[in-house]
Amino acid sequence: xSPKDVSNAAVIEPTPSKPAKxxxxxxxxxxxxxxxxxxxxxxxxxxxxxxxxxxIAANGMxxxxxxxxxxxxxxxxxxxFTETMVKAIPLLLCGLGIAVAYRISVWNIGAEGQLTVxxxxxxxxxxxxxxxxxxxxxxxxxxxxxxAGAFWGLLTAVPRTxxxxxxxxxxxxxxxxxxxxxxxxxxxxxxxPKGFNFPGSPMFTDAQSLPVLGTSRLHIGLLxxxxxxxxxxxxxxxxxxxYELKLIGAxxxxxxxxxxxxxxxxxxxxxxxxxxxxxxxMAEVSGVTHKLMQGISPGYGYTAIIVAWLxxxxxxxxxxxxxxxxxxxxxxxxxxxxxxxxxxxxxxQGSILFFLIAGDMIxxxxxxxxx
Amino acid sequence: xxxxxxxxxxxxSAGTPLLLATLGGILNERAGIIQLGAEGLMLMGAVITCIxxxxxxxxxxxxxxxxxxxxxxxLLHSFLCVTLRANQTMSGLAMTLFGSGLSAYLGKPxxxxxxxxxxxxxxxxxxxxxxxxxxxxxNMDYLTWFSLLLVLVLHLLIHRTSWGLxxxxxxxxxxxxxxxxxxxxLIRYSYVIAGAALIGLAGADMVLAxxxxxxxxxxxxxxxxxxGLVIFARWNPLRALFCAYFFGALDSxxxxxxxxxxxxxxxxxKMIPYIVTILVLMYLGYRNRNKPSGTPEALGVPxxxxxxx
Numbered sequence: 001x002s003p004k005d006v007s008n009a010a011v012i013e014p015t016p017s018k019p020a021k022x023x024x025x026x027x028x029x030x031x032x033x034x035x036x037x038x039x040x041x042x043x044x045x046x047x048x049x050x051x052x053x054x055x056i057a058a059n060g061m062x063x064x065x066x067x068x069x070x071x072x073x074x075x076x077x078x079x080x081f082t083e084t085m086v087k088a089i090p091l092l093l094c095g096l097g098i099a100v101a102y103r104i105s106v107w108n109i110g111a112e113g114q115l116t117v118x119x120x121x122x123x124x125x126x127x128x129x130x131x132x133x134x135x136x137x138x139x140x141x142x143x144x145x146x147x148a149g150a151f152w153g154l155l156t157a158v159p160r161t162x163x164x165x166x167x168x169x170x171x172x173x174x175x176x177x178x179x180x181x182x183x184x185x186x187x188x189x190x191x192x193p194k195g196f197n198f199p200g201s202p203m204f205t206d207a208q209s210l211p212v213l214g215t216s217r218l219h220i221g222l223l224x225x226x227x228x229x230x231x232x233x234x235x236x237x238x239x240x241x242x243y244e245l246k247l248i249g250a251x252x253x254x255x256x257x258x259x260x261x262x263x264x265x266x267x268x269x270x271x272x273x274x275x276x277x278x279x280x281x282m283a284e285v286s287g288v289t290h291k292l293m294q295g296i297s298p299g300y301g302y303t304a305i306i307v308a309w310l311x312x313x314x315x316x317x318x319x320x321x322x323x324x325x326x327x328x329x330x331x332x333x334x335x336x337x338x339x340x341x342x343x344x345x346x347x348x349q350g351s352i353l354f355f356l357i358a359g360d361m362i363x364x365x366x367x368x369x370x371x
Numbered sequence: 372x373x374x375x376x377x378x379x380x381x382x383x384s385a386g387t388p389l390l391l392a393t394l395g396g397i398l399n400e401r402a403g404i405i406q407l408g409a410e411g412l413m414l415m416g417a418v419i420t421c422i423x424x425x426x427x428x429x430x431x432x433x434x435x436x437x438x439x440x441x442x443x444x445x446l447l448h449s450f451l452c453v454t455l456r457a458n459q460t461m462s463g464l465a466m467t468l469f470g471s472g473l474s475a476y477l478g479k480p481x482x483x484x485x486x487x488x489x490x491x492x493x494x495x496x497x498x499x500x501x502x503x504x505x506x507x508x509x510n511m512d513y514l515t516w517f518s519l520l521l522v523l524v525l526h527l528l529i530h531r532t533s534w535g536l537x538x539x540x541x542x543x544x545x546x547x548x549x550x551x552x553x554x555x556x557l558i559r560y561s562y563v564i565a566g567a568a569l570i571g572l573a574g575a576d577m578v579l580a581x582x583x584x585x586x587x588x589x590x591x592x593x594x595x596x597x598x599g600l601v602i603f604a605r606w607n608p609l610r611a612l613f614c615a616y617f618f619g620a621l622d623s624x625x626x627x628x629x630x631x632x633x634x635x636x637x638x639x640x641k642m643i644p645y646i647v648t649i650l651v652l653m654y655l656g657y658r659n660r661n662k663p664s665g666t667p668e669a670l671g672v673p674x675x676x677x678x679x680x
Contacts, residue, residue, distance in 0.1 A: 107460055163656035169599045173645040176592045184638035343475030350469025361455040
């Protein structure tokens with residue numbers, strides 16, 4: 001035995017007393033490999049598609065046909081593609097808000113509720129100030145939408161910072177509160193008197209609606225999202241605030257010793273996070289539905305969590321993943337025509353997240369042959 | 372029956388799924404693994420019970436299938452959190468999203484079809500003459516009795532047996548437990564799987580005793596309330612009993628007040644359980660600000676024995 005072999009044997013395993021008959025392997029964990037390779041998100045999506053193919057096949061359908069149908073529905077036609085972009089707008093805005101919070105491990109899962117109150121606040125502007133000129137109406141709706149979402153975010157942040165309550169529970173509970181409040185206003189005080197008793201606010205006027213691209217449904221909210229992404233990138237990259245967030249995210253204890261007010265940062269990121277979701281809600285009512293009604297969001301707030309995680313909180317990644325998931329939602333709707341429930345897209349989203357978090361870890365393991 | 376007795380019966384009926392899910396959560400978290408997938412597991416439990424009960428007509432088979440499926444999901448969660456040391460928060464969230472998507476997908480064909488029967492009841496007519504208590508206990512179903520028994524069993528298990536000592540050691544200080552020769556990974560796996568199966572049973576109880584048919588998203592956040600109740604109960608099965616029934620009472624109170632002809636719109640009454648959850652957790656946080664909250668010390672921290680598996 002060379003000296004090198006001896007040292008290895010001493011560190012890893014005692015030398016077997018008799019020569020091993022069969023090869024044995026062990027897993028080695030290397031906690032220093034924090035950055036996961038770039039291809040894990042792509043692989044996660046592929047594996048999730050394969051997993052869900054099993055469930056589709058169990059339902060007696062051909063997975064290939066279903067996926068083709070979904071892809072064609074989402075990206076195959078001009079109409080489908082603009083619809084995908086329309087769905088990508090709230091995902092991008094909510095996902096961006098979630099990404100800001102997740103940077104410092106504030107697990108905001110309340111984007112759904114923050115979006116809902118944002119939409120309600122924007123609608124309040126149309127109801128209580130019905131005759132504003134276009135510019136002021138839209139500006140006021142934006143401000144109100146942001147403020148309402150930010151306030152809803154604050155309701156999550158303050159219990160966390162001052163009472164030590166887990167923000168996951170608070171933000172989720174507030175989602176249900178927001179949805180019930182929405183039900184109340186659309187069935188009660190804000191119900192359209194000319195709406196044949198259907199729940200929903202009166203239709204917005206043209207002045208209260210966001211401008212759209214040509215004859216499509218794609219509205220200017222896309223610009224809000226892109227501008228927000230650019231601001232996010234610049235803030236994270238070039239400001240003291242962005243640096244402090246990075247520090248808190250990497251090591252909260254060290255950040256606290258360095259004199260960073262973690263509580264203040266939690267409140268700030270939750271205000272931003274909620275506010276962006278609130279803008280998404282405003283863009284949804286003003287740009288797409290043109291009135292407040294039940295089901296303005298088919299779970300954008302939850303999908304946005306996966307959007308943010310799949311993008312690894314990266315600005316460019318956020319744009320790509322929100323378009324991808326917008327396509328997934330549109331594709332989910334398009335398979336309804338062949339008799340599959342649209343919840344197939346939810347199922348895909350959940351399994352993508354599973355593979356993603358596994359993929360984040362699995363590259364830290366190495367298979368080694370036992371000496 | 373007077374209003375109080377009716378409310379108590381409703382509280383127990385609405386509180387039992389919460390109780391089962393909370394007990395499941397306690398088992399998970401005592402072993403040091405956060406279980407945020409309760410909502411998804413409950414939904415999966417509910418949908419599997421419905422499907423198997425409708426297709427096979429046998430309640431026992433349905434419950435066994437529910438336990439089996441949710442145990443497999445628990446295995447997945449423990450594989451991610453214990454073996455791969457993945458982010459436990461994200462894994463739970465993925466469980467919730469996947470569970471609600473898959474349950475909606477599987478449940479579509481049976482949506483709205485009533486179950487062949489509800490949970491069978493254990494009639495004990497000799498209890499009837501006792502006021503209030505007799506009315507409540509003489510006609511409770513088996514799952515409720517099971518949950519009550521489980522409270523006692525888990526209380527004794529956690530606080531009075533060496534298994535419980537091992538469990539608490541693993542949740543509080545896995546390194547110490549490991550040094551003492553306790554198999555940390557094995558214990559974590561077992562309790563996460565058992566906990567997931569209990570949460571699945573909570574979902575089964577929801578459709579058997581509470582809601583008569585499967586509907587998409589039927590649990591309406593009760594899984595998350597159970598996650599809060601675990602903290603509220605301070606990881607203690609006996610306290611979980613009172614906490615779960617308290618929330619069961621809140622849940623049914625809104626409905627009762629509405630029946631009495633309240634002027635408050637029902638939407639606000641339905642908000643009560645969610646808002647009270649937040650307020651209670653805030654109160655607990657305020658009260659326990661300077662003392663240990665009873666949280667297992669190693670909750671959410673993956674255990675890594677250096678370079679060994």
